Amino acid sequence: MRSHLNRLLFLSFLSLSILGCRSQAYRSEQMLEMPKPNILFIAVDDLRPELNCYGKSQIISPHIDQLAAESLVFNRAYCQVPVCGASRASLLTGFRPTRTRFIDYATRVDEDAPQALTLPQHLKDHGYYTISNGKIFHHLDDMKEGWSEAPWHPNESGTNWRDYVLEENIAMSAQNKGGNGRSFEIAEVADEAYFDGKTAQKTIEDLKKLAHKDQPFFLAAGFLKPHLPFNAPKKYWDLYDEQTISPAENNFRPEHAPDAAMHNWGELRNYADIPAKGPLSDDKAKKLVHGYYACISYTDAQIGKVLQALDDLGLADNTIVVLWGDHGWNLREHGLWCKHANFETSLRAPLMIKVPEIEGGQTTNALTEFVDIYPSLCELAGISVPHHLQGSSFVPLLTQPEQSWKTHTISKFHDGYTIKNDDYRYTEWSNAQGKIYARMLYDHRTDSLENYNIAEKAENESIIKQMQQTLYSAYPEELE
Structure with a gap:
């Protein structure tokens, strides 16, 4: 619809372009009369930007x-916290994590930031019909007032993601008191046998219902795969030849990396077929990478069904589609698996947005953060931008993706605070008193894989001081 383009041009003209400033929403009587766009909000757990649209060719995700x-x-979007619950809480509230807020996978917004005006609540308050399917908040009942219907999950508790269908794994999980069986599963079953197939079905049913409502919608669909365990129907495993799969070659600790930067990938160690310590064999590493790829292809197929339904129902021309992965994932880089680290592989994640009548097929290298999503959707919807938001709307990038933009992004994990600019990533770990006990600096111009920590080289001290100044300004009460 032409109204979308008019709204976007209006907002782009008026949006603040000063880097680092919070974007503000501007509304006129004309905008108030424009029909609000629908929003299809697709979250994918543990998805790294290893797709054809990111210049890679090994994963089949049409x-x-x-x-x-x-x-x-x-191309350069970063989560605020490299763990699912905390990352989602930050994105959906627009708040950055702190030492006491949004810490780990079990984060609850209603405990860490009960005063927050969440994205679904704000949209609901402005006339949107809001639905949560699958994994959006980590806990199904977290900030549930923001949804027009009770949040839905294919597992009624919303907390069990293991999703086995083979009896041996179900039994193994039961013996572990509902814990983990094997780290992967290959079953000759239909897509709907696993949670994500059910989530796609439910989302399509909702689209059919919403197509007849005289009300804009915010429909959130959270897909679990490629989260562990790597369980997917056999046909998706069959898309790949395991013998041609190569796990990351930099299977070593970065030179001079501090202990604080490393971990024992406990999330993976909890599975029955993974040793409690030590590296994995090359064969096991290949099997896990194979499983990760198969799970992405499986989830891609479910997303395809939802997008096809959006089109078939005549909703695509009036619907913004946002797809994001909640954080990165390590596939043996630095000898690591899973996330839970301040490396680029844990923090960089996919983000794409389709806005009706705006030219697609474009890529921006502008530095962006997940806290930028909330204010951006507010502007595109033509509603106010809450003053508490700590991100900046990226709406101007939709029409001018090459323009100068943010100078940096900031993330954290536990005691580690990290800042990324065009050339470097700097991370420091400090205790509650602000005393630094470890740090890293990587030059992305010459070391994009972050294999050589150069933080302790004297010639880099001025670079570190400049990056610290920017980092500390974001956390004035926590860092010195």
């Missing part, structure tokens, strides 16, 4: 790639 061809793809 539906996400097609969406990218119709979207603006953010």
Whole structure:
């Protein structure tokens, strides 16, 4: 609809372009009369930017790639916390994590930031019908007032993601008091046998219902795979030849990396077929990478079904589609698996947005953060931007993706605070008293894989001081 383009041009003209400043929403009587766009909000757990639309070729994901061809793809988007619950809490509230807020996977917004006005609540307050399917907040009942219907999950508790269908794994999990069986599963079953197939079905049913409502919608669909365990129908495993799969070659600790930067990948160690310590064999590493790829192809197929339904129902022309992965994931880089680290592989994640009548198939290298999503959707919806938001709207990038933009992004994990600019990533770990006990600096111009920590080289002290100044300004009460 032409109204979308008019709204976007209006907002782009008026949006603040000063880097580091919070974007503000501007509304006129004309905008108030414009029909609000629907929003399809697709979250994918543990998805790293290893897709064709990100210049990679090993993963088969035609539906996400097609969406990218119709979207603006953010090549340098970063989560605020490299763990699911905390990352989602930060994105959905617009708050950055702190030492006491949004710490780990079990984060609850209603405990860490009960005063927060969440994105679904704000949209609901402005006339949107809001639905949560699958994994959006980590806990199904967290900030549930923001949803027009009770949040839905294919597992009624909303907390069990293991999703086995083979009896041996179900039994193994039961013996572990509902814990983990094997780290992967290959079953000759239909897509709907696993949670994500059910989530796609439910989302399509909702689209059919919402197509007849005289009300804009915010429909959130949270897909679990490629989260562990790597369980997917056999046909998706069969897309790949395991013998051609190569796990990351930098299977070593970065030179001079501090102990604080490393971990024992406890999330993976909890599975029955993974040793409690030591590296994995090359064969096991290949099997896990194979499983990760198969799970992405499986989830891609489910997303394709949802996007096809959006189109078939005549909703695509009035619907903004946002797809994001909640954080990165390590596939043996630095000898690590899973996330839970302040490396680029844990923090960089996919983000793309399709806005009706805006040219797609574009990529921006502008530095962006997940706290930028909330204010951006507010502007695109033509509603006010809450003053508490700590991100900046990226709306101007939709029409001018090459323009100068943010100078840096900031993330943290536990005691580690990290800042990324065009050339470097700097991380420091400090205790509650602000005393620094470890630090890293990587030069992304010459070391994009972050294999050589150069923080302790005297010639880099001025670079570190400049980055510290910017980092500390974001956390004036926590860092010195």
